Amino acid sequence: MNDRQQHILQYVTDNKRVPVVELADVTGVSVVTVRHDLNYLEQGAYLKREHGFAVVVDNDSVDSRMLSNFPAKKALAEYAASLIDDGETVFIENGSTNAILARVLAKERQVTVITASVHIANLLRDSRCEVILLGGVLQKRSESMVGPLARLALEHVHFAKAFIGIDGFHSETGFTGRDMLRADIVVTALRKCASNYVLTDSSKFGEIHPHALGPLSLVHEVITDSHLPAIYRQQLDTAGLRCTLITAA
Template sequence: MMKQRHRRILDRVEEKGKVSINELAQIAGVSGVTIRKDLNVLESLHYLTRAHGYAVSLNDLSERVSSNFSTKEAMAKRALSLLSEGDTLFIEAGSSNAHFAREIGRSGLDVTVVTPCVYVANELKNCYQDVVLIGGVLQKRSECLVGPLTHLCINNINFNKVFIGIDGYSPEQGFTGRDIMRAENIRLAIEKRVQNFVIAESGKFGKLFPYNVAKHSDIGTVITDAGLLLTMEDALQQQGVTVLKV
């Protein structure tokens, strides 16, 4: 069972998105050293992440976009190289996909972007490409639209390439996520059986989360960084998934 102090920490981080260690120490009535130990535990359990003296909600997209910036930018550029003029893309929410959208905007490539993510759409608002922002209920931290209206839109819009993010991957379970609503968005998109891509940092491979997002057979290509463990790469390739590392 989670400690009451850990629950108070998580509640505040989810409420504010980003909270300093000093503030958390005051709230919990313990020292900064104790809070750092608590955050190490919570981070290891994938409840939050840490950044420069702060605890950050895993649902705070603006914070995640700025972390591991160069890696995400490199993955985005590799993903861009897989596009062709005239493509219609479904781009799911997530920090790596936000970088991908930014690269698309810079490229001037003639593609159409369909997305349930407000952040992704904003990256392209002053760019050449057409953007279709599909409707739904807004998750404020992730800036993702979810729910029945989102599902209706996905089912009734055609696209030829899908780019998704993940929270975890295991050879046994495939690709997984922490958010059931976003997982449903992804499942509906990949069920169209077009070209499906995953863009994800190597650190996500080997982690398991509650909700199944995609099976090996759903995904054609994974774009990741050079830190991917050989065991994970072998598992993907044995299932017929192409692995592109940057």
Template sequence: MSYMDLPARHKELLNLIGQKKRIPVSELSQSLSVSEVTIRKDLNQLAQQGYLRREHGYAVLLESDDTAKHLSFNHERKSAIARRAAISVCDGETVMIESGGCCSLLAEELVKTHKHITIITNSAFIAAYIRRQNGARIILLGGEYQHDSQVMVGPMLQRCVAGLAVDKLFIGTDGCNETGFMTNDEDRAAATQAMADHAKNIIILTESEKFLRTGRIPLIAYDRLAMVYTDDQLTGDTRTEMEERGVPLILARTR
């Protein structure tokens, strides 16, 4: 079952689990004002559908590169970020969009609200996700296919982008450190960097919690960024830290 087809309580459960990664059943019961018996039944259903893992007394987020799963967590915050970022795009514009939950929702928002938008992407997931939207014009870059993340990477992709030039590239991230944003996949880092070389403005879309994480591989240095869109749950300390590093921030309203 897709995220959009889930019952409202299941969506709220996934949002709560997504925020903490591992959360007691008792806390979920209190947060949603339902019995622990009911919560356990809900969690068992979600575990069977592949959204989470059950441990004794706990629900645990499943780490996965599957973008469809990523959409299930913090969906409302991702949607708010996507809607705010979409304002920066004009009708008739051609943009590049990499992969991830926020990026997928941005692509959907653009084809719903803008006219004559062209989206260049290395994400087969995004191409499939928006394929039924009226007016969606998609250019899917070639390359080696990553099955879990459903993105194209490798030397062929680098050759595909060689002749391109766009004003904006939107990308996701796994975390950050003192010099820039990070990822956990070397091939995706190389693909993103190749796309970035052909974009005037590089823009990050990410939930506020990613500022508290790091990654294994550098993705984009702060001084190359035109803008970072995140949600309004970013802490004051983190916001000050980013501003001191010269990182331009726009916070999407979620409340």
């Protein structure tokens, strides 16, 4: 995705439904060029097209959440991908930034990816990556495999690195998630004692959600954007967690 396509994506995300001619005006290119860009973005499931308009995906899917703060999430995903060596086996949990990580890996790497996310498995279907999709109950809203079968399957596979998303962080609660069943899968993955990375944009810090994602000691590194407030940097440092701050290009 080039800079102009990122601009279009963010503009549509901010405005929900935008005429193609307006996108041509704000990007300074022809309508024909914008249509080519929209074809690319629609094929990648970043947005959808209606006659004469580009429209944000209006639901709670991973694709929809991916559009929020996309440049920062893409920078985080590219850094995370740089930590993965060809031939490695990694676990990638659900979430919008992790979905972008999967897109980067699909283009650049040959690794084995274990995931509970049907969405992420689908993103990798035409890549050189081997994909292990955990069994279990399909949580349709999040496109995740959850429940005892998914946890059992996860306990019987091994990986070098795990990349997880979070819904919240607070000094009194640690990392938290909105959904109990997904949180159970995250905790199981963290307890495998691989190198565990929290991959999230800074907007999640300061929020508290019901379900704990295990003790902070299970996390080796937090990868987030450079807008993280200093107070949370200090809290992570006090907890002994390495924090890498990434600036979007």
